[in-house]
Amino acid sequence: MNRSLVALLLMLALLTACRAAPAALPTAVPTAAAPGEVATEQGSANELPTATIPPIAPEATPPADPPPAATQPSAVEPSAVQPPDRAVFAAGLIDAERAVLDDFPAAPIYQMAIEIDESLAIVRGRQTVFYTNLEDTPLDALYFHLHAKTLGGLITVTDVTVDGTAVIADDTINHLLRVPLPAPLAPGAATAVAMNFTTIVPTEIGRNYGVLAYYEEVLALAHFYPMLAVYDATGWNTVEPDVQGDLTYSDAAFFLVEVTAPANVTLVGSGAIVAETTQGDTQTITYAVGPARDFYLAAGDFAVTSATVGETTINSYAPSDMSQGAALALEVAAAALTSLNERLGSYPYTELDIVTTPTSALGIEYPGLIVGTLRMYDTELTSQSGMSYADILESTTAHEVNHQWFYNLVGNDQLDEPWLDESLTSYSTYRYYADRYGQEAADNYFNMFEGRWAMVEGEEIPVGMPVAEYEEAEYSAIVYGRGAVFLRLLEKTIGRETFDAFLRDYIQQFRWRVAGTAAFRALAEEHCACDLGPLFAAWVYEE
Structure with missing residues (x-):
């Protein structure tokens, strides 16, 4: 790993929450989805059933710039004790x-x-x-x-x-x-x-x-x-x-x-x-x-462009002068959704929204919605490191779409076991590149994770520690970098076909529940009919 790439990866790691950092990408990146894969439209809306929530009691508006203190709302009627249908x-x-x-x-x-x-x-x-x-x-x-x-x-x-x-x-x-x-x-x-x-x-x-x-x-x-x-x-x-x-x-x-x-x-x-x-x-x-x-x-002041994948409408929101970035985010999200639906099981919602904000992260995940930073939507520019913002936007968007499976569909303790969503999402983003561009391009992308690990000199720090136990650059280097390397090694150990079947089963068994490291390992061992204890001891567990 050359010094300039390591410096680039360090810079990106400091900028992201999910740290969906880009890497060297295929030399020829498609600019549109394959014919028939995605149907696009502008500003579509669906007629949906209505629901009514009683209004909040009115109150005076406090000064907003700056407010001297939190303003207490006036008392309102107690809410009904019966939940909505x-x-x-x-x-x-x-x-x-x-x-x-x-x-x-x-x-x-x-x-x-x-x-x-x-x-x-x-x-x-x-x-x-x-x-x-x-x-x-x-x-x-x-x-x-x-x-x-x-x-x-x-x-x-x-x-x-x-x-x-x-x-x-x-x-x-x-x-x-x-x-x-x-x-x-x-x-x-x-x-x-x-x-x-x-x-x-x-x-x-x-x-x-x-x-x-x-x-x-x-x-x-x-x-x-x-x-x-x-x-x-x-x-x-x-x-x-x-x-x-x-x-x-x-x-x-x-x-x-x-x-x-x-x-x-x-x-x-x-x-x-x-x-x-x-x-x-x-x-x-x-x-x-x-x-x-x-x-x-x-x-905010957003324009929207939309596409449909299966039963899901994808909406990409951005300022109108960033329409090129919004279109690219939409294209990538549609390709990622198609890949994930086939490989891991169906996305659960009828809508997936993408919106850009000034966050200092590159991207952040929420249920049914992902956020990308404003600065990468100007896709004709390059970052200070010389990397194309278009490449950064693709990597980030694909990463955040993957989080809909690892964080939302399958929950985990993101404070004490962050690897169960971040490492899995990083690995699965690598598979997005394989699905879309082929294995050679995916291998090229995967070099980024090894580069991240190199930020701490390849130190064998456990992947499975709580966030608070990592120091400075260790969190990004280990949870995103070494974690993805571990999961690819696990895939190689038990075979890709078995590994993919295990992940589909993992998602199905823990769908809408919370999974932990012990359950993850136990299910993997059930699928491979093997003892993964030494592998987990070497890569995941604290001594």
């Missing part, structure tokens, strides 16, 4: 996936109504979370992450009720909200926790790549609401996120979100639009998505 989520699922609406009757449901201030920097909302205790022990409280605090913003929560009864919640524990329950919630019992919240969004690109920010007239709303923690073998998992990597570890849930915002911006949100109205200078759109690990929303 799950039929509303069918619009966002392909036909073969709709059975999941009955298969996960106890999955949490978020019913949310938010108002985005005309400044686009203040969000007021009310949410009710319908939660069923799936554990074998009674619960005396529920915990919610307040990620907006972690991300440099402010979030205040008021008027918390449990089944209509007011409770005093505690938000003094790190960046968490503890909601006490009036009586212990028995195994199998359900409850409805309602609350009002106000989130003040940072107006600069700050911690964790600016995933929550209003900057350059684009609003990126990641993790802006109180988000349920996961109850796992450790109890309530309330680990605080590291400055590197992803923030969230979440169970699959359903989200019904009504968004009221200024009418002069285009909204892009996770899921299908199930209701939409405009009155004067205000628009209200309701999104339904689920199962899903999160809900994401962006707002």
